[in-house]
Amino acid sequence: MAHFKRSLGIGLWFMFLTLPLMVVRVNTISREVEWRWYNLAWAGLCAFVIAWFWQFSIERRTARRAQVAANPHPAVEKLSLVQRLADDPVLSRRLLAVAAVVAIIFPWLVSTGQNFYHVNVMVSALIFVVLGLGLNITVGLAGLLDLGYIAFFAVGAYTYALLSKNFDLGFWTCLPLGGLMSMLFGVILGFPILRLRGDYLAIVTLGFASITKIVLENWDTLFGGAAGIANIPRPEFFGMALDSRQKSVYTYYIVLALVAVTIFVTNRLKNSRAGRAWMALREDEIASVAMGVDMARTKLSAYALGAFWAGLVGVVFAAHNNFINPDSFTFMDSAMILAMVVLGGMGSILGVIIAALALKLLPEYLRAFAEYRMLVFGAVMVLMMIFRPQGLINNMRRKYEYDTAQGGKDNGGN
Amino acid sequence: MAATKGEKLLEVSGLSMDFGGLRAIDNIGFELFAGEIVALIGPNGAGKTTVFNCITGIYEPTMGDVTIHPPGGTCRRINGMKPNSITSLGMARTFQNIRLFPAMTVLENVMIGRHCRTGSTIIDAILSSRRSRREEKETVDKSYRLLQKVGLADVADEFSRNLSYGAQRRLEIARALATDPFLLLLDEPAAGMNPQETHELDELIVRIRAEEQVAILLIEHDMKLVMNISDRIYVMEYGKEIAQGTPREIKENPKVIEAYLGEEVHA
Amino acid sequence: MQKSTLVKLFATAFVAVLVASPASAADTIKIGVAGPHTGDLAPYGIPTKEAAEMVVAEVNAKGGINGKQIELMIVDDQCKPEIATNVATKLVSESVNIVIGHVCSGATKAAMGIYKGAKLIAISPSATNPPLTKSGEYPNFYRTIAADDDQAMLAASFATDKLKAKKVAIIHDKGDYGKGFADFSKVAIETGGKAKVVMYEGIQPGALDYSAVVQKLRSEGADTLIFGGYHPEASKILSLLNKKKIKIAFIGPDGIKGDGFLKIAGKDAEGVYATGPKDVAKLPLNIKAHDEYKAKYKKEPGTFFDQGYAAMLAALNAIKVAGGTDYDALGKALKSSSVETTVGKIKFDTKGDAEGVGFSVYQVKNGAFAEVK
């Protein structure tokens, strides 16, 4: 009953809140006011229902936290289905194998004749998977909130576009160059700003991204300005001429390989000396430096490595689209990549991949949803932080193997 | 890292720290010798933790000198150095308000302590080079042994946030020990512990001194613990040093009794 | 959870995605409509979509073209090049016969590469970037709007000849469209030699305030301002000019020639010149289309509605004349057969620009654009 009353109150409050914006629309040309009262009913009803659920969820959350606090060694932590799957090594390995096989035969499954739309969409999605995994290093592992990640993507894309246009360098030469250029960019930018506090860092990276975009727009003699750079060559395949479909499929494999490499590298790093230092910095900067972690160097390495992947995949992006202009590198794109990392679960590789695929593929296949896409993103980002801050999939910590017996014998010290 | 007993390890002189015109600590000086357990006591707000922060490089002191004499190394003035460099020189600390890495496992927390004693790079990690594999193994083994020492080996794979208060304090000690220090700075290690846990901590500290051959500088409010294990005690009040001596001397010092008026010094 | 169930689940989901694409039927003519239908540039894309829908509804009701019904494939590119390539492949994959679009020049360039490979003709209602036709790189590209350089040339000659401008200031919004217009105007004025360009500046669209640039304008003593960009920025600058009592002739491109500009700039709009597609409001076809639109949507049609409508009519006419949807035949038909549209009677030249589409200069008088004779 208390719930009902509160929900009712909240419903009414939201009817009040949304009253001017949702009900009234002033048409300044015809000089008419449109009254949409039905919207008010909707707003009230939705708020009521959501408030109801909200209260239950918050209560459940509080109860769960209390339980954890009361019993710090839960015998079995309740885990979601996906979580259990991700934890079970045998099962997850098999699933991985299935996923890999599906990924490899994917182009042959979906593209027949002229139809290579699905392949193309998948290439775009996989590009964002790599971006998500790259940002995952910076934000998810090292906890550096980078709101200007898209700038590194732009550096990679423009590096390829300019090198191929002006110096006739091929895709395979430019691929590492794009990555390195981005990394260099990251190091130069990172140097002055990485000692800033977390939230200052966010605003400064955002600023850098807008500077990058402005420079790309204004310096048209070099970067082509807002008109962009057209006719960027696609990746070459041992000098053979490929038609559009073959090129798409070829690009698909390139970016798939890139995804695999990124996963491999991130996985190795996560459980390495560097990876642990990143996470420690994310968790507690002061404790980390007090334990001997060099903050500047560690942060810079995470920032630069994240930038490296963005640059790498930027080259693929430019080659895949044949055309780039500054419009592809806006703040909203940065926010989108960030959303992937956040929704997937900071630091979790599988989670980021699923989130990236979902965020890129769903709007592509569910066109009706497109209008509400950004609205839903925003709401989901907030809800995720409140109810499931660990993301879709928990970042599982590796269990290290250690020799208990040896330790036992050696109890005397060293 | 072995130091001969009696060798001077740390020397602090004329140490002062201002916060926006407010002098938090004023002209503090003390020294510490190998094999000693020295306690720094005083009422809340006396500036004890600030002393720690100045020594470990979290703050840069306004005035004064902090000099360390690493066993077998050369003596160095360390104020103004970065905390991580100071840790590499052989001083490690714990925190009054526990600062673990909550989303990392207990073992990983300790492994972070090994960071400054290892050197494999990102490239090593990606290629899984011999060096990186060797260091990883050493790190895990050493960390696990330290966990056994502080009695946390059975929860090595738990997230550190799930540990009890007392266990978290012991984990902080293990993490600090992982940096191979010659001097360990413990900031209120017994805070929030029950008498039983405090008693165990008492034993642990003494054992660590013996087994790891570290000297210990300790901030603590639990007078029983302090009087039990300290070789010498410095007392601070309002940022100033008001007394020093053996536990017995301190107990009888009228200034200390006055500072602690009402508090149980004779425990 | 059994793993086999899971694998099945995965497989089913996967297959579901694959079969989700609608099967193509050969007995319809498929026309792709691509442009921004969501996002902040949607106002420039939706009118074309609506125009296409209206034309199709009418033609289908009359029995279609060559006895075939027309089916629209509407795709949203949000004016982003990378999305444009995706939707372009989608259209190619769905084997559409002709594309109306895209709307933004950048997205168009990105998509044209794909259409070119697939031998698909695209007719844009709004991509005014000159190289699209003039570079010759896109033989499959046509447009029902004139290119920016023609427009800029007109603006420049109007400034120097009619307004007798001596010191011209040029401001643009750094966008593809606005800067293109500004650049061509600058070249035209400089080569004309009758006036001097005393100032050439880009501004940040959406910025809070343009006082600095307006003051610079005054300190340079400019007598005419040529502005490349869209109406929000134009009206902000005009409002400042009025507030600061700066008398200067203002010439803008067709991006400001619309109700949006009149609405936002209000009384500041009075006296402003704008180049724009030749006045077509009196054409019977145009009147008819607008009336139908108003009856259906209860508002005035938006930007590029006329051009979108015209592109659709031109496409259908070509299909009818060519008697099918063969690439070469369509191209020939577009270039040879004139058709009555909402923008006048048009056919396309060898490069793909519409003949019979041109620009006039308009001036705001009493809150409405009137052609300057």
Place this chain on the structure above:
Amino acid sequence: MDFEYLFELLCSGVVKGSIYALIALGYTMVYGIIQLINFAHGEVYMIGAFVAFIVTGVLTLSGHSGLTVLLLAALAAVIYAAAYGYTLEKIAYRPLRNAPRLSPLISAIGASIFLMNFVQLVQTPDFLPFPELISDFDFMEPISRYLSSVDLIILIVTTVTMIALTVLIKYTRTGKAMRATQQDMIMARLSGINVDRVISATFIIGSVLAAIAGVLIASRTGQINSAIGFTAGLKAFTAAVLGGIGNIPGAVLGGLVLGIAETLGAGYISSAYEDVFAFGLLVLILTLRPSGLLGKAVKQKV
């Protein structure tokens, strides 16, 4: 050297800076208390402007005019902005008070994206003409080339607001509670301060300022759309950081410095690079003085 030109630019810079400052005050207050960049603050500003637009539209079309419209529109904007600010804090930030630092920040970005798109969906993505609510004063005529009537009002409002805010924080009970909360939230709670209420009050005051700014700026530029909040918010936040976030005179100083730097940069170099000057200045100042111009170096408690 053309001094008149310089003077004109300086005037514009000061006005622009005051605008930034007015919005920046909200950022700075919230940050001062809960150390959160309220990314959605710009959206509250935008909503304030929209509500004012709607109220004016309805009133004008039903035949009212003049000062009544201005006052009612401003009042509605203020009330609604306050309500949105309050609700925003309750939903998006309060449940995250003890979460890791990144969580509320991401939540704030999400809230910002949500509100921007919400307004775009229920109203329009188009630009809307904002009526000129403040008519020109005759006595401003001679200096109108430097300063318009709206500019003058913006300057006055910013000055008055800053003084009022300083007084509020220094001398009133709420202000004292705010300062206490800012110093140490736990201690404030222990000494009987209702911290939740203080935080709500901070959001409400900040939102009210944002709404005032929204109405003033919209009537100066004459147009609004759903994206104005993001752009203005970004700059205002930059101003707040520049001046030393959490510091009220700092926000005003930061706004002025930013406004003048942008205007001079645009006037003497190129307005195409205006944002580059702004963010470049931010990076430069943060590198030299990591806590901003007036910010005190905060020693983190260890």
